[in-house]
Amino acid sequence: xxxxxxxxxxxxxxxxxxxxxxxxxxxxxxxxxxxxxxGRSMFGDAMSHGTLPGVVLGFxxxxxxxxxxxxxxxxxxxxxxxxxxxxxxxxxxxRPDVAIGxxxxxAFTTGIVLLTALASSGNAGQSGLADYLFGQPAGMxxxxxxxxxxxxxxxxxxxxxxxxxxxxxxxDPGFAAVAGVPRWAVEAASTVLxxxxxxxxxxxxxxxxMVALLVAPAVAARQLTTRLGGLVTLSALVGGTSGxxxxxxxxxxxxxxxxxxxxLATSVAVLAVLFAPRRGVLARVRxxxxxxxxxxxxxxxxxxxxxxxxxxx
Amino acid sequence: MSPLERAVPNGAPVPSPGTALTxxxxxxxxxxxLVLDGVTLRVPAGRLAAVVxxxxxxxxxxxxxxxxxxxxxxxxxxxGDTLRAVRRRxxxxxxxxxxxxxxxxxxxxxxxxxxxxxxxxxxRLTEEDDLAVEAALRxxxxxxxxxRPLDELSGGQRQRVFLARALAQQAxxxxxxxxxxxxxxxxxxxxxxxxxxxxxxxxxxxVAVHHDLRTVRERFDHAVLLAGRxxxxxxxxxxxxxxxxxxxxxxxxxxxxxxxxxxxxGLTVSTASPPETGxxxxxxASADGxxxx
Numbered sequence: 001x002x003x004x005x006x007x008x009x010x011x012x013x014x015x016x017x018x019x020x021x022x023x024x025x026x027x028x029x030x031x032x033x034x035x036x037x038x039g040r041s042m043f044g045d046a047m048s049h050g051t052l053p054g055v056v057l058g059f060x061x062x063x064x065x066x067x068x069x070x071x072x073x074x075x076x077x078x079x080x081x082x083x084x085x086x087x088x089x090x091x092x093x094x095r096p097d098v099a100i101g102x103x104x105x106x107a108f109t110t111g112i113v114l115l116t117a118l119a120s121s122g123n124a125g126q127s128g129l130a131d132y133l134f135g136q137p138a139g140m141x142x143x144x145x146x147x148x149x150x151x152x153x154x155x156x157x158x159x160x161x162x163x164x165x166x167x168x169x170x171x172d173p174g175f176a177a178v179a180g181v182p183r184w185a186v187e188a189a190s191t192v193l194x195x196x197x198x199x200x201x202x203x204x205x206x207x208x209x210m211v212a213l214l215v216a217p218a219v220a221a222r223q224l225t226t227r228l229g230g231l232v233t234l235s236a237l238v239g240g241t242s243g244x245x246x247x248x249x250x251x252x253x254x255x256x257x258x259x260x261x262x263x264l265a266t267s268v269a270v271l272a273v274l275f276a277p278r279r280g281v282l283a284r285v286r287x288x289x290x291x292x293x294x295x296x297x298x299x300x301x302x303x304x305x306x307x308x309x310x311x312x313x
Numbered sequence: 314m315s316p317l318e319r320a321v322p323n324g325a326p327v328p329s330p331g332t333a334l335t336x337x338x339x340x341x342x343x344x345x346x347l348v349l350d351g352v353t354l355r356v357p358a359g360r361l362a363a364v365v366x367x368x369x370x371x372x373x374x375x376x377x378x379x380x381x382x383x384x385x386x387x388x389x390x391x392x393g394d395t396l397r398a399v400r401r402r403x404x405x406x407x408x409x410x411x412x413x414x415x416x417x418x419x420x421x422x423x424x425x426x427x428x429x430x431x432x433x434x435x436x437r438l439t440e441e442d443d444l445a446v447e448a449a450l451r452x453x454x455x456x457x458x459x460x461r462p463l464d465e466l467s468g469g470q471r472q473r474v475f476l477a478r479a480l481a482q483q484a485x486x487x488x489x490x491x492x493x494x495x496x497x498x499x500x501x502x503x504x505x506x507x508x509x510x511x512x513x514x515x516x517x518x519x520v521a522v523h524h525d526l527r528t529v530r531e532r533f534d535h536a537v538l539l540a541g542r543x544x545x546x547x548x549x550x551x552x553x554x555x556x557x558x559x560x561x562x563x564x565x566x567x568x569x570x571x572x573x574x575x576x577x578x579g580l581t582v583s584t585a586s587p588p589e590t591g592x593x594x595x596x597x598a599s600a601d602g603x604x605x606x
Contacts, residue, residue: 037416093344165434168426171416174407175478178380178488179430180400222417226462231417 005142014248017137020145021247021261022240024201025213027152029239030159030232031197032214033221034190037228038170042097043085044194045211046104050081051202052111055132056118064125067144067203075199081107082191111207135206135258137247148200155196159232162189167228204247206258213239216265223269223276238268332393333358333486333518334379339387341371341378347541348374349385354537354546356520358392361512361532363523363549366539367562372522373408375539376488380405392486392518401430404484406475408491409468420466420474421459424449427481449480454503468495476504480511487511489521493528505532526553 008015035044051074058073059065081103088099118126128136159166169176169186177183194214201210221235246261253260274281334356341349348371356362364372378385380403381396392399404427427449428442450456453473458466463474472492479487487508493501509532511517523529529536529549536552538544540561545552 037413039413161435164426164429167418168429170413171418171423172407172412172426174377174380174382174411175405175426177382178400178403178405179426181434222415226417227419227422228417 002142005145010248013138014251016142016145017140017247017251017257018244020140020148021137021204021243021257023145023148023152023243024204025217025238025243025246025261025265026236026240027148027155028197028201028205028210028213028243029217029221030156030236031193032216032218032239033228033232033235034159034166034170035194036215036218036222038190040190041211041215042100042104043082044198044214046085046100046107047078047082047191047195048198048202048207048210048214049104049111050078050107051075051199051210052108052132052207053077053114055202055207056111056114056129059126059129060118065128068147071147071199071203074202075195077107078195078198079191082195086187086191108207131206132202133206133208134256135202135204135209135261137204137257138251140204151196152200155193158189158193163229166190204243204257205261206256209258209262212262213242213265216262216269217242220265220269220272223272223279238265242268331358332356332390333360333362334520335390336375336379337388339375339378339385339389341374341383341385343374349378350541352387352539352543354543356518356535356537356546358518359512359516360518360534361508362518362520362535362537363529363533364520364537364539365524365526365529365553366544370539370561371541372524372539373490376490376520376522380488399486402485404479404482404487406479406487406489406492409471409494411490412475415464418463419460420455420463420470420477421446421450423463423474424459424477424481427478430482445481445483446477449477450474452480453477453507469497469500472496472504473500476507485517487517487519487521489519491522491524493523493525501528526558529553 005012005015005019008018010018032044035041054073054075054077055070056073057077058070061073062069084103084107085096085099088094088102089096092099094102115129118129128139165176165181165186166189168179169181169183173183173186176186197214198210201213205213217235217238218231220238221231221233225231225234242261242265246264247257249255249264250257250260272280275283277283332355334354336352336354339349339352340347348369352371352375364375366372374383377383379389379391379396389396391403396403424446425438425442428438428445432438432442447456447459450459453476455470455473455477458470458474463471466474472495476489476492479489492504496504505528508519508521512519512534521533523533530553533549535547536549537546538552538557538561544561545554545557
């Protein structure tokens, strides 16, 4: 880790932040498609907001700003938020948007109340906890970067090892279940992996914005790829680059890092949505007729009445 | 003896090796009401079987319950045994809408999924698997589309790909949920030929949720008429009799308004001429069968 940090043409503190934010972006970019493709982006948002109470509780337990404990707390309450959403959906029969809306606001307000109570308690060590709202990479030290890299690498390894299972279950949950992959296992694995990505990023990007770093790179990459493997790789690259560039830019311009990182990733997504060669808005507007023709004359369907093609919007 | 009586024998059917699917007193409830209320049926092995019935009859629910995808009480057997015992010998093609739209995947990758249960989810695929995938794609006529993204294929091409996945599984029982929704007549005929071949020549069994009564009459070996419970279960000519159809479609749905959980457009109406209803429904299915984009 040290050689990577020192080899960058940046002053040491900036280099630490850049590598740390890059690792966070990379992990979030790689794991984001797990949520986005399954239509669970906002589920990630509920978990991300759910980290806030855990951060404060971790601080209270540790007595100081002990990062591993605070992140552990964040992970626990994020998982609790996830369980609450799933519980509301399954047991109470709530629609996902309702369940997420309720849990997200409940978890976040709990976090805010805890933060405020702590701030007014006159505890000297607590200043800076509010950075977990919008993110603050400054003050990141090499040990934090190492922690991020190790935990992130474990998550990426897990995704690589279970890639077939995750892809199959995300694409066709019914088929996967019949083929012997229990739904609860997939749900649990995806939730834990998402929680890891969120918890790693919450300090740098912030509880409020972390979901954007999961979603935006995945959206950008989807526009440019036709296979999941390529999508995950590209999404990780977009996330990592946005993380590094955003953190450095924010530091120099004295802007909050979370919003800058998220703005960069979102810009890439918007550009990809507009200008992607095949799937971009521009490409679609330009050749709707050609697309319909190529579809109806495709092999395997040759000579079939072009009913389907004409049915396309 | 009317088909109605014959269809619901006294006591439980004894599971036997000669059956593709049996259900004994199966009940499934969503929310308040029961979608399936005491379903008992027996589909022999080696047949091309259709599950038919009006919208909300619980056709999809029945096959999902049989495959353990929705909770049910009662008892199912598949291929004469429990689901757990025969999991690898069963292929499932869900309804179009149950598959994630806009997923980055190629046709060949979808078919490759059919090999995972057999090969193991974490093992490297072998040449045997590659050959099986190619053979399946060839057999359903989409081998040229192998590397095309799924979201660029038409409804008919997609269904061919999903059937190819079922073939690649080399399963003894294929369970298909509305395999011809959004498929043009020509593709439907080709796929029906293929399914017939699987049953006649390879002794495989097919259970398909379907609602074009005309093709059921002409092409299927066995039909189950469902409307919350089984109204008839046997050869199509005996099951699709006017009085039974009138009972199923005319008074449907039994037990109050129960929406099909998947919200599919199913049969609405017209007891006077059930075969016509089927045709009309097929047109409706085709109309909403634009490629998923």
